[in-house]
Amino acid sequence: MTRRLIILGTGGNCFDIVDAVHAINAISPRFDIAGFLDDAAHRQNSTVYGYPVLGTLPDACRWDNCDFVNGIGSPANFFRKDQIIATTGLSADRFATVIHPSSAVSKSAVIGNGSVLLANTTVCAGATIGCHAMVLPGTTVSHDCRIGDHVCVASGVVLCAGVTAEDLCYLGAGCTVLGGRTVGQGALVGAGSVVVRDVAQGTVVCGNPAAFLRTVQ
Template sequence: MHKMTGDDKTMNQSVVIIGASGHGKVVADIVIENGDQVVGFLDDNPNLPEKFIGFPVLGIIDEYQKYLDAKFIVAIGNAIIREKIANKLKNVKWYTAIHPAAVISKLDTVIGDGTVVMANAVVNPGARIGRQCIINTGAIVEHDNKLEDYVHVSVGAKLAGTVSVGKTTWIGIGASIRNNLEICADCMIGAGAVVVKDIKEAGTYVGVPARKR
């Protein structure tokens, strides 16, 4: 993990993206917007062409050791698969992809290695975001939130202040989480759901207010 400061940017990083898919396109865009270089994609899909959005398809994921001079990022939306791949890659340097149009407080804010923060997302002071998380386009992570590893906050979701979210939980598109709540690991919060009390049992929660399905 690293603490956000005014001196965060390291120029001219070379990045290998794991996952040649829609999410991979967004991650590639962030890499380019930061002035860094996309080396190419690794993906186990045998039907991919030689190039994906203009960048080389370098091979299957197991060939990652050929590129250890570069940094890596796992561009897979599914948290379980993302965790499995991240654990498989040994001795790699991780790239943290923060879009320049994201608003990230530099006041006591920490973002974990390999996390993606997309355009127009807001991360406010005191937030702690774990490794390999996704903070999607326009999402809001308010002050003093704690997001454990592999959490995905979807497009336009809003987490009010002092919310804790457990590992691999997915907060759906446009969902809202009231302040001072805890959501346990391995949950899925449905699109547009409104969470108004602690969630202590893994599962899928939908509706207003959100209830377990």
């Protein structure tokens, strides 16, 4: 029995979610994609990536008997991802977890409700990932890492053992966080950076070694 699925957002990550769902369904049919919800006026009544845009996020509660998954979360809005999802008015149990079948996820890892793991992600023993997190292709989450709620982990990130990524932070493409370090709540690590010391909440750091650039706004 498949579940209808609605994807929040129409950005590139959302199309990657469509591909992940197709890959899941190719093994065992699980979801029937109904379409997208997006607040952008120019997206309304359009079709993107083969599926209709059904309305805006506040329209979500009109859709009974289906699951949702969030694909919104970019360097421009990551720090308010919780507020964006809250505009749907949906309860936590309405969200599905989408894991691309090419991912390698340890039996002892815990993945929270509504989170997305895209192609070729690796989540090692004892790692935990919170709710509404998004992990983009080719990322490695080493053993005993703790990824909070609403975290965005871009493509090709390497989190060494025991890293903590607090709620609402953004780890830019290809960055590396050394073992045991903490990236604070709502912080952003720039693409390709190497984090060698803890990152303060609400700050942007970049470079190798990663250094303070500015505060998040």
